Every structure is written in structure tokens, then in C-alpha cells.
Amino acid sequence: MFAQKNRILIIFILIFITFLNLPAAAENIDQQEDQKNEQEITIAYVPRSLDNPIFLDAYEHAQEKAIDLGINLEWVAPFAYDAEEQINIIESLIARKVDGMVISVNNTPEYINVINKAVEAGIAVATFDADAPDSKRLFHIGINNYKAGRVTAEGLLDVLKNNNIDYRQQGKHLNTMIMTGVRGALNLDSRIEGFLDRVENTNIRVKDIIENQDSVNLSVELLEQYLQQNPDIDIIFFVGGWPFYVPAEALPNFQQWAEDGGIAVGIDIFYDALLLQQRGLLQYLVGQDMATMGSKGLSTLYNYIMYDALPQEYIETGVEVANEQNLERLLQTHRPWRVK
Amino acid sequence: MFNKFFKKLFNRIEIHTIRTKLIISFLIIGLLPILLSGLLSFNIYRGAINDRISDYSQEMVNRMERDLEDYVSEIETFLSREQDFYINQFIKLTQANDFRNNRKYAFRIWEDFNNLKQMKPGLEDIAITFQDGRRISSYGTFSIDINEFKNRMYSNLSGDIFFTPPYSNYLQKEVITIVSSYYPEIAEENVLISADIDLDVLANLTDFNLGEKSYFLIADQNGDIVYHPDQEKIGKRSLLYSDGFPNRKVNLNGEQYILTSTFSKSTGWYIISMASADEVEAELNYITDITVYLTLVVLLIIILLTVYLSYSLSKPIQKLQELTHRASENDLSVKIDISGNDEIAELGQSFNKMIRRINKLMEQNVREQKLLRKLEMESLDNQIKPHFIYNTLDLIIGLLENKDFDRATHMVEALGKFFRLSLSHGKEMVLIRNEIKHVKNYLFIQQFRHGEEYEYIIDIEDFEIMEKHIPKLILQPIVENAIYHGLLPAEKNGLVIVKGYRKNKNIYFKIADNGVGIPTAKVREINKILTGELKTDDQKKYFGLRNVDQRLKLMYGGSSGLTVESIEGEKTTVIIRIDQRGGK
Numbered sequence: 001m002f003a004q005k006n007r008i009l010i011i012f013i014l015i016f017i018t019f020l021n022l023p024a025a026a027e028n029i030d031q032q033e034d035q036k037n038e039q040e041i042t043i044a045y046v047p048r049s050l051d052n053p054i055f056l057d058a059y060e061h062a063q064e065k066a067i068d069l070g071i072n073l074e075w076v077a078p079f080a081y082d083a084e085e086q087i088n089i090i091e092s093l094i095a096r097k098v099d100g101m102v103i104s105v106n107n108t109p110e111y112i113n114v115i116n117k118a119v120e121a122g123i124a125v126a127t128f129d130a131d132a133p134d135s136k137r138l139f140h141i142g143i144n145n146y147k148a149g150r151v152t153a154e155g156l157l158d159v160l161k162n163n164n165i166d167y168r169q170q171g172k173h174l175n176t177m178i179m180t181g182v183r184g185a186l187n188l189d190s191r192i193e194g195f196l197d198r199v200e201n202t203n204i205r206v207k208d209i210i211e212n213q214d215s216v217n218l219s220v221e222l223l224e225q226y227l228q229q230n231p232d233i234d235i236i237f238f239v240g241g242w243p244f245y246v247p248a249e250a251l252p253n254f255q256q257w258a259e260d261g262g263i264a265v266g267i268d269i270f271y272d273a274l275l276l277q278q279r280g281l282l283q284y285l286v287g288q289d290m291a292t293m294g295s296k297g298l299s300t301l302y303n304y305i306m307y308d309a310l311p312q313e314y315i316e317t318g319v320e321v322a323n324e325q326n327l328e329r330l331l332q333t334h335r336p337w338r339v340k
Numbered sequence: 341m342f343n344k345f346f347k348k349l350f351n352r353i354e355i356h357t358i359r360t361k362l363i364i365s366f367l368i369i370g371l372l373p374i375l376l377s378g379l380l381s382f383n384i385y386r387g388a389i390n391d392r393i394s395d396y397s398q399e400m401v402n403r404m405e406r407d408l409e410d411y412v413s414e415i416e417t418f419l420s421r422e423q424d425f426y427i428n429q430f431i432k433l434t435q436a437n438d439f440r441n442n443r444k445y446a447f448r449i450w451e452d453f454n455n456l457k458q459m460k461p462g463l464e465d466i467a468i469t470f471q472d473g474r475r476i477s478s479y480g481t482f483s484i485d486i487n488e489f490k491n492r493m494y495s496n497l498s499g500d501i502f503f504t505p506p507y508s509n510y511l512q513k514e515v516i517t518i519v520s521s522y523y524p525e526i527a528e529e530n531v532l533i534s535a536d537i538d539l540d541v542l543a544n545l546t547d548f549n550l551g552e553k554s555y556f557l558i559a560d561q562n563g564d565i566v567y568h569p570d571q572e573k574i575g576k577r578s579l580l581y582s583d584g585f586p587n588r589k590v591n592l593n594g595e596q597y598i599l600t601s602t603f604s605k606s607t608g609w610y611i612i613s614m615a616s617a618d619e620v621e622a623e624l625n626y627i628t629d630i631t632v633y634l635t636l637v638v639l640l641i642i643i644l645l646t647v648y649l650s651y652s653l654s655k656p657i658q659k660l661q662e663l664t665h666r667a668s669e670n671d672l673s674v675k676i677d678i679s680g681n682d683e684i685a686e687l688g689q690s691f692n693k694m695i696r697r698i699n700k701l702m703e704q705n706v707r708e709q710k711l712l713r714k715l716e717m718e719s720l721d722n723q724i725k726p727h728f729i730y731n732t733l734d735l736i737i738g739l740l741e742n743k744d745f746d747r748a749t750h751m752v753e754a755l756g757k758f759f760r761l762s763l764s765h766g767k768e769m770v771l772i773r774n775e776i777k778h779v780k781n782y783l784f785i786q787q788f789r790h791g792e793e794y795e796y797i798i799d800i801e802d803f804e805i806m807e808k809h810i811p812k813l814i815l816q817p818i819v820e821n822a823i824y825h826g827l828l829p830a831e832k833n834g835l836v837i838v839k840g841y842r843k844n845k846n847i848y849f850k851i852a853d854n855g856v857g858i859p860t861a862k863v864r865e866i867n868k869i870l871t872g873e874l875k876t877d878d879q880k881k882y883f884g885l886r887n888v889d890q891r892l893k894l895m896y897g898g899s900s901g902l903t904v905e906s907i908e909g910e911k912t913t914v915i916i917r918i919d920q921r922g923g924k
Contacts, residue, residue: 050479051451056443056444060440067437073481076481079450080454088511089479089511091512096512337447338447
């Protein structure tokens, strides 16, 4: 009875109380935000290895972004790629309770497990360069690897066409060797898939796929050995730029093979690779925007940690190509990484 | 002294048999040296093993100290590097946040540090740390809590190098860190250059097998454990710390250990060996067991040998003793049969010889006794002949009638003495003095009986012989022969001379008479019979002479006896020779 009679009064009182509490709640949220802002967060980047200079662009730009945002940035990885050691490093980051990590991994159970473990420990995890979509990672930043593979294949076809090599003639096959890091690395497999899809209706046939275990040294060794044994191979598709870090003089068989008319295309653009292209050892390159992976990957994860800004699951950084037309310009914009 | 002791001992434990004494003696003689030498050897060996364990432990810790110092020295050499262009550039550009130009130096440092890691096993990480905690290491770039890191550091003795106790590093690995300061020329601020050493390096350095319970540990100057096989103890204060780790025996958790340590100046660490005393003792126990078993085996062999030797030696003695006992119980038929040429066999042979000799002597004695009894009887028979007695008694009566009481008394006295000395209380041996008296009484009586038809002289030159013993009734039968067969048939005033003297330890008696004498042929015959050259079946022939001669030969050997010399119609001399050296 009382309730019915005073319903309006009760509603009014409730609204009044709510109104009174609103500033306090807003103040509380602001305090939390301020506390978060004052606290320096730690985000670790875990590339596949330290000895792969392709990650240096990402390293450089991530550091710059970290300064801008006040992030304590860690850049840690095994010197040479080693899945077990990389996982150990991720485990140590979990133990040290970093706030977030951006990692380049494979979509394999071991990586998926450690990523999920980190996420369950409250650490925000993103992937860059190479993804593990089956894990609970927050997002992936990188190129569209399938598309990069297709672009590379299209570039190859243009090169063949320009060199008057008939890639539609079904009577004669153009034998191709593909050099990749490891099978199972999703980014690399996607690139191969895109490449193969694009050359499906040509006479380009994959003769061999060589795995270099993500090692620069091993890639050089395998390439030289392969060309020693298969000098008649027509085309080489480098899924990544592992053997491009050495000067042409370190690749005599490859040099000779190119002089004899061999066509090589690949993914990853950096200064040394452009030098090889300039010397005619490589005909067409597709590059990833590693700088964006470094800076945008960090800022996106930072925004998620600091402001709960939920990112898109896939952040595409786009590709660039290096061909005869833009080679000189690219040589001006890319810088050598090696200490002379 | 020893004899007395052993006698007392043997008496106390009632050990009387030679066999038991031999067994005990052999055991003591055999066992004592073995036990003493065994004990001595064991103690010497025990001491040697203890010394060896101590030396070995000391050698081990010294070796570890050298290895540790070598290892640390190499790390120090790297850390104490002179100005490094790339590091300087990296420091400068990092401080300027010039990431664009710095990345190639970062890459170069990663490359260098990882190459060093490859070259130096156990080098877990190498890092350059800025004063704000930023760090570049072989694993990349990251930040650490610089205050926490510095609090962990302590300097070595020289003060130029710092160490940390074991802790979990960036990669959550248990390490110790060696730290040095690096002063770049181009920057105001110094940085720390450090090397993380995997604890496995310390484990490998101390990976020497001292035994299952034995182990090594490393502790710093405060006694805080830097390395211990039980990882839970790492970082804790060692219970063994006592103003250092002096070498000693310690009891830890109920276990005895031999602690041996050395101090590393370059690290400021103690390297400590804990050798389990039980395991050392186990080795000693093994040696003890071997010694005991060997001693037991030797003991057994000695006992067996002792029993065998004692049995071998005591058996003939026991046999001898048994036969001697039987012989003492008048069983002279015993004969010991012991083979060999040793003293006991010789003793056995002597025993047999003695028994044979005793038997022979017994037989001789019996024969002699028989002869003696016979002679006595004959002597008595002769002397107590009725007419001898009647005449003597008539003489005595006549003397009494003539009131010659003195002479009658002498006669009675002489007759009494004669019979008394003839019997000699049954003794076989009499003093020469008594034998002479006997002869005097006999001659006195006979002289009186026969009207003093002859004289007699008793001449003993050497009075010492008077106290010697000779068989009784040696002289009287010869004197009797001289009167009855020499003087009385001569019908003239006769003379009997009894002379006694000593020459060359022989006693001689000469009984001479100046009677009818004996024909030369007869003298020769008598002497031949007496020397045994001639046998006679007539036992009564020269009975008196033969009786005395045989008794003397039986008593004193073949060199003693009678010799008869005579000049017919003039004189007869009987010489009695007694060779005392051949006497019993």
C-alpha cells in the first residue's frame, strides 16, 4: 500500500541517489585510468630469431613507438631460430608477468599451448609476421601471405614474359624449386599456396621444396648445394629472404645460375636483397612492411592493454614490390643493416 | 722369569701334558707375530688410507679451485675488455634513443655475444646493463631492476670484479653472475658488463666421484652456499661455516664427514669437499674384514700345524712315558719302537738299551746273588765245619781251663766278629776296612787253631781305600786258599801277606804265601779259566778263585778279577784287581 502510494517518491529517491553517485563512479574510473597511465607497462616482442635482419625494421620502429607511448619494450629471441628456445623465452615472459607480447610463431601445438598459457595468465598476446590462428592470441599483424604469394607469382610471370619465356607452353615444363623456412609455418605455407594457385594454369611445375629451418647460414648452404646438383632448374621461389643477407660473392653457384638465365623471385625486401636484385641475381621481390608490424603492432596491443581497445583480428600491413622500375629508388630508401 | 710365569700359568690352568704345552707354545709363538704384524699392517694401512683420502680430497678441491679460477679468469678477461667500438657506439646511440642507427650495433653485439656463448660452455648469457636497468644481452634487449641487481652483487678480494649469489636470471635459469664495470670513452655514464654462468658449470667443476654420500659444495666468504648438489640449500648459510671452512671432521645430520676446503682468491669462494667418513670406514672395514679373514685362515693353518706337530712330537714321548711307566711297574718286557733319527728316537733306543741292560743286570744280579748265597753258604759251611767250631771251642775251653781268660776272650770275640762280618747284615757291599777286619779275625782264629805255624801281615798302603766299598767275602776265600793249599802242606813256618794299594784308580790286593806253590801248568790253567779262555765243566774246580773272579767281573767289568802267580815250592801270589771305573 505504502509502496504503491509512494512509488513516485521511491523512484525519485532512487534517481536522486543514482545521480549523486555518478560523479563518484566517474571519478573512480578516472582514477583507475590515471593509475594505468602512470604505470609503465612492459610489452615484449619475440621475433623468430635475432640473427634474421628482416626483423630489424620492426625492432627499430617498435622502439621508437615504445618511447612515444612510454612502454617498457623488450625485444627477445633466440639468436638463431630454435622453436624450443623461443618457447622457453615466452615461458620466461609469462613467469615475469609482462603485460603483453607480440610474437612471431608457428601454428603448431607447442606454440598454441604456450600462447594460451600466456593468455590464461592475463597477458595480452598478439602475433606478427607469422601467425598462430588456432591459439587464443588477440590479433595478428602482418601481410596477407596468400596474397603476397600470388603477387610474387604475378611478378614472376611478368619477368618470364619480359624474358620471352613461354610459361603457357604445355610441352615444356619450367621446373621450379621453392625454398621455405619450415613447413607448418602458416605465413610461409600461405605464401606458397598463393604462389601455386597463381601459376596453376602455367607450365611452371614445382620440382623440389627445400626447408632451411629459418636459418640464414643453412639457407645459403642448401641453395649452393642444390644448384650444384640441379643447375638446370628454371625458377627459384624464395618464400622468405634468408639467403639474401650475404653478398653475391658468397653465392657463386647462384650467381652462375642467374647468369645462365635462371629466374629467381622472392618475398622480403631489404637492402642486401635489393643489392642482389641490382646485380641480376633476383628478378622480382615482394616486401613486407616490417616497420608497421613493429610500430602498429605495439600501439595496437598498448591500446588494448591500456584502454581495452579491441583490435581487428587481422591487421594487414600491405606489400611492396621491387622490380626494374623502382629498384634504384628502393635502394635509396632502404638502409644496410650490417656494420661495415 | 718366563719359565716361572709359564709354570704358574700352566699350573693355574692345569696344563701338564707336553702336547698341550706344545700346542699353547706353538700357538703363542705362531700367533703372536702374526697378530702383531697384522695389527701393525692394518694400522699402517688404515693411516695410509686416511691420508690418501685427505690428500685426494685436498687435491680435488685444489684442482677445482684451479679449474674455477681458470674459468673465471677467462670470463674476467672478456669482461675487463678495453674500449670496444661497437659497444661504445651502441651505448652512445642508446642514450640518444637513436634506434635507426643503433640497430646495426645491436645486431653486431648480439652476434658477438652469441659467438662467445658458443665458444664458452656454461656461459648462459652476456649482457651490458645501463644504470637505468636497460640491458642488451645475447637474448635481445630488455630492462632489469638495476637496484635489485646491484644489491645482489659483492666484490671479490681484489675489488675489480663482482659476483652474485645464485639467482634466477631473465630466462628463469639458475645462474651466478660475474660483473665488471665498463667505462665507455664516449659516454659519461659507465655500464655494467656481465656474464651469467650456469650453475651446471659449478656442478661440472665439482663432478668428481668421492662416493655416494660424499659431495662437494661451494660457498662464499660469508658461508652462503653458492653451489650445492642439493639445490634447495643454494643461497642459504652453510651450517659448516666456522669463520671459514677449516679442514676437520664434522658431524652433519648424524653423518660423519671429513671436510677439506680451499679458498679461491679470485672468486672469494671456498671449495669444500665433504668425504663421508662412513664410506672411508667402509673401505677400511673391507680391509679389516680381509685382515680378519686372512688372520683366521692363518690361525686355522697354525692350529692344524700346531696340533699335527704337537701330536708328532708328543706321541713318541707319550709312548715312551707309557712304556717307562710300565717298566717302573716291573714290566721289563717293554720295548719302544720309534723310527727316525731324532733325539726322541735316540731316547727310545737308549730306553730300549737301558731296559736290555737292566734285564741283563737283573739276570747278573740274580746270578751273582745266587753265587753269593752259595759262597756264603759254602763259607759258612766251611767255616762252621764242626771240627773248625769244635777245635776253636776246644781251644777256648783249654784257654779257660788254663785260666787264660784274656786269650779266651779274644778268641770268642774273634769268632763272633768273624761270623758277624761273614753275614754283614745281608749287605752285598762292605767297606774294605770291614773286609780287612774279617780277614784278620779269620787269620787270628786260624793262627790260634794251627799252633801259630804261620805268621800273617796285613799291609794297606793307601788308607783312603779303607773307606771304599767292595763285594763282601773277596779276600777271605783267597786267604783261606793260601793257608790250606799253600802253607799247611809245606810243614814249615809260613807267612801270609795281605797287601792293599791303589794304582791308576784301580784298587789292588795281593795275597801272597810262601807255601808249596803251584805248578806252572796249573797256574796257566787257572789263569785261562779265570780269563774265560778255558772252560771247565767241573763247577767245584777252583771254586773259590772263580767265585771271587766272577763276582768282581760282574760288578766291575772284564778288566777286574784275579790273576794267579806262583813259583812251585816257593810262593804263590793272587792279585785282585778292582777297576772302579767299570763299577756300577
